[in-house]
Amino acid sequence: MSLSDLFGGDPVVSGQQVRIEPTQQRSTARLSGLLDAAAVVVDEVGFDRITTAMVAERAGASIGTVYRYYPDRVAVLQALRERAVLRFRQRVVEQLRSSGPENWWDAVDCAVTAFVDLYRSEPGFRIVHFADRERTPISGSEELESGYFARQLAGVLAEEFGLHGGPELIFRLEVTVEMADSILSRAFHSDPNGDERFIAECRRVMRDYLVGYYGPVAASV
Template identity: 50%
Template structure:
């Protein structure tokens, strides 16, 4: 069974965007209700038009409640994105726990499949494409690329080197952009773009990770 903790890791995202971190269940539910409202607005109108007043009205809360947690609309969007990223990692970990990972590509393919699935059933998920990616403090590569690289090393022995993380980061960015485009064109995801996302990413990684895969096989 894959070590899914390598995908989950510690999550401190909410503390960066939320003004008051909830400590009680009721407060947590109130915060989630605000983010649920923001997600609905993003899906209906786009993130550019979201306002704190809209969030308050949609959630049935006072504007003061919104400002208790968020200083402005930008903080709302950041918190919604952080929640979406956290839920993505959780869903990816569940998928990996249930899957048979026969080769390194299975890890990347699942990452793409789960991304597409969340575009379908996680309200507001498109906001993940509208802000800078989380970068690792180690080398500036995307945090998700680090997590995937560590899992691939753990499962298949492909060394978690900077070059591997760079190539994974590029490939996940390419795949994510095509998946985002698929759902811009069709609410269920344009199948041509979804298929192309997998094909383009596989071709890119086959070319650029060939040496790393050969080294692990030889070892």
């Protein structure tokens, strides 16, 4: 169970994904180009005002090309969100590899850092949260991104740092993820660089919450 197994790979909830998987090299470039364009446009005009025509034009493609790959307008946004989440997971892995965490908190902190970095650098990232609520009606079967990420993170923390795993840990990590997502989003709401006060407080909240259950950081391992 390596890091790349945990965090890499396919998106969790593939919302029908694409209509037709691209086979040629040029078309895969097109596909990511479409998402790049969508990301930029989303930052410019917002979630509601984005039109497929804008995306097509910005990507230097025609309308038809958009609909070749995505069944409808919202599917484009879903795909954008999925890609952002994927990149987040990959960034977490990089961060873990490069920083070499010595305890469980360092590992959790990597995730925060990755999230903040992407918020700052990746166009369209602010639009795309873990919690995709309020959009789909009920659809109880579909799993939340936060749940998946919490499960994966629980695996790492349990294996690498000896935290007692199981559903308890997963539950608490999911709560943690939800908290962090909301506070960090708040940090970026009116500050493109992220309000450091909220970011710091987010780390503090997460740490205190988890320490409450799993003891001081230094004690584990």
